[in-house]
Amino acid sequence: MERKEYTAAKNYTLFSFTGVPQKEYRPIYIEKADNIYVWDENGKEYIDLGSQLVNVNIGFGNQNIIKAIQHQVETLAYVAPKHSYEQRGELGEILIEEIAPKNMQKAFFTLGGSDANEFAIRIAKTVTGRDKIFSKYESYHGATYGAGSLTGEPDRASLFPTIPGFIKYQAPHLYHYDIEFATEEEATAHFLKRLQYQFEMEGPDKIAAFFIESVTGSNGVYLYPKGYLKGVRELCTKYGILMVCDEVMSGFLRCGEWFACQKEGIEPDIITFAKGVNSSYAPLGGVLISKEISEYFDNNPFATGLTYNAHPLGVAAAIACIREYQRLDIKTHVNQLAPILTEQLNWLKEKHISIGDVRSTGLFGAIEFSQNRETHAKISTDKEGRPFLQQMLLVLREYGLLTFGQGSTILFAPPLITTEEQLNEIITRLDKAIEYVDDIVNSI
Ligand SMILES: Cc1ncc(COP(=O)(O)O)c(C=O)c1O
CATH class of the missing domain: 3.90.1150.10 (Aspartate Aminotransferase, domain 1)
Structure with missing residues (x-):
């Protein structure tokens, strides 16, 4: 029964x-x-x-996270996104000064990973004035329309037609690739060449962003061959394409560094995160943007937002969770x-x-x-x-x-x-x- x-x-x-x-x-x-x-x-x-x-x-x-949420809900349960409050700044500062790669300047807070990727798409299109977005097959970036259009697994069929301008590339998931390479470097060179060809064919000056999970998550924890992420970084820089690392699953020490891209010494232009930021004791995600992107918004309005942007419960949980990661x-x-x-x-x-x-x-x-x-x-x-x-x-x-x-x-x-x-x-x-x-x- x-x-x-x-x-x-x-x-x-x-x-x-x-x-x-x-x-x-x-x-x-x-x-x-x-x-x-x-x-x-x-x-x-x-x-x-x-x-x-x-x-x-x-x-x-975890009692310290539980207490932080209890304290927050009792003192200040909610603040509208246009207003400020102490913990919003505190979390932003921790993320930028203690955790993110050195080139990062600001955080924008969302509710989870899908909307983090939505905002990353929107920011990249706004800042570059370009339309096309690259993401890979066998990826998961979320369920909303933009994040679902990024997603490159067969289940996304239920979303068709996806948003025009979302282009898929094949990343080096070597276990199922039909060529066997003698070395990781050979594999990297092969896939970078293919990617460069695709960039050239799509018109690099039309491509706003290149998305990649720093380590492929739900599609099977694929690790890239040596030098691949670095090579991608160089190609993106060469063509003025913003490199976005989706760290929703791979971030917050899951892979042994705050962000998996840091293991490769990569500085992406944008990082998206969620999940481990507060171990999901309350909903929170976000987008980290580089100094250059941040400067763009210093001089232009950010004409979008969310009612639950920087929600105090998610934010308080994140501060406490990060402090727990450090304490332990x-x-x-x-x-x-x-x-x-x-x-x-x-x-x-x-x-x-x-x-x-x-x-x-x-x-x-x-x-x-x-x-x-x-x-x-x-x-x-x-x-x-x-x-x-x-x-x-x-x-x-x-x-x-x-x-x-x-x-x-x-x-x-x-x-x-x-x-x-x-x-x-x-x-x-x-x-x-x-x-x-x-x-x-x-x-x-
Ligand atoms: C890499 C990655 N990006 C984005 C998402 C979407 O996050 P959410 O389900 O919080 O919207 C997920 C969810 O599993 C994910 O693994």
């Missing part, structure tokens, strides 16, 4: 990212959460292997765990025939299952012909692991407070759960 709360949510609300018709969709019902764990209505405990949607970076139940030295912690995770994922790959590829940086990882290590073919169904990914996520739930995925890839992105002991526990559970996939591959 389903609980009333569960039934009501299904009867009266529409669930997102279901992949199946609503009536077939069976969401997990989360009753409570703490640290890296959530519990369902039967008291079953799960490790939150996806940090929900790679956003609850600090884990659940999450950066060092992530960088200590990162090589252990890489080693453990490789160990799983060696042991399990069904694992085609493993990828990770920081505490951001993916396990890609494959029918065949030669062809890299994805697994689409289980032995009974049911959609593979959905079944796999259910099997993981049986082992007390909650995550999400895409295609035949699952994401490995636990909260950044995960200890080495907890990491070992996750690997032990995965090791058992993956036998289910080995069994499918052995039966093919």
Whole structure:
């Protein structure tokens, strides 16, 4: 018998990212959460292997963030976007002076990642006076019209027709590319050449912005070959195209630096962020703009905005969350765990025939299952012909692991407070759960 709360949510609300018709969709019902764990209505405990949607970076139940939100709601729950208040400036200063690459000057606050990308598109078009926008296949940038037009995964079909002028390029996601390169540098040179060709064909003076997730997120944690982001930066500079790094998923220490682009020493013109900025204790996203872009707006109005721009609850949560990252030295912690995770994922790959590829940086990882290590073919169904990914996520739930995925890839992105002991526990559970996939591959 389903609980009333569960039934009501299904009867009266529409669930997102279901992949199946609503009536077939069976969401997990989360009753409570703490640290890296959530519990369902039967008291079953799960490790939150996806940090929900790679956003609850600090884990659940952080008392300092909770207290900061309580204090904020009691003293000043809301301020209109045209007015100022203390924490708005405080967060802006922290982001620019302590966190962002040196070339950044200002932050504009939104509610999440999609609208952050909307504003990045709008800012880039306004500042350059150009119309075209580049973004890559196998990307996710959000669900609103502009961010959905940026998004380059097949699911965006539901949005067609996308906004004119949004052009897709192919980025070096090497595992599924049909050419094998001897070195990463060779791959980089190949893809930069293709990109330059596309820029030339589209007319560089018509291109406002080039968007890229600094590390591809929900499409499978693809890492670019050495020098690719740097090469892109150089091409964008050469043609006056604004480089926008989408750090909505990869930012806020997920990859071991505040922003993943900093690992490559890149200074983009615009950075978009959300999720980890306050570990989603309240909605907040934003856009960081460079000194040059900021100067443009020093001399021109910014004729747009949001009622919830710089909402005090999101902002207070962000200040507290960033201070928690620093107090707990999450950066060092992530960088200590990162090589252990890489080693453990490789160990799983060696042991399990069904694992085609493993990828990770920081505490951001993916396990890609494959029918065949030669062809890299994805697994689409289980032995009974049911959609593979959905079944796999259910099997993981049986082992007390909650995550999400895409295609035949699952994401490995636990909260950044995960200890080495907890990491070992996750690997032990995965090791058992993956036998289910080995069994499918052995039966093919
Ligand atoms: C890289 C990236 N950009 C943008 C978004 C959209 O963010 P939101 O769902 O907060 O609108 C997401 C969401 O997962 C994301 O991963």
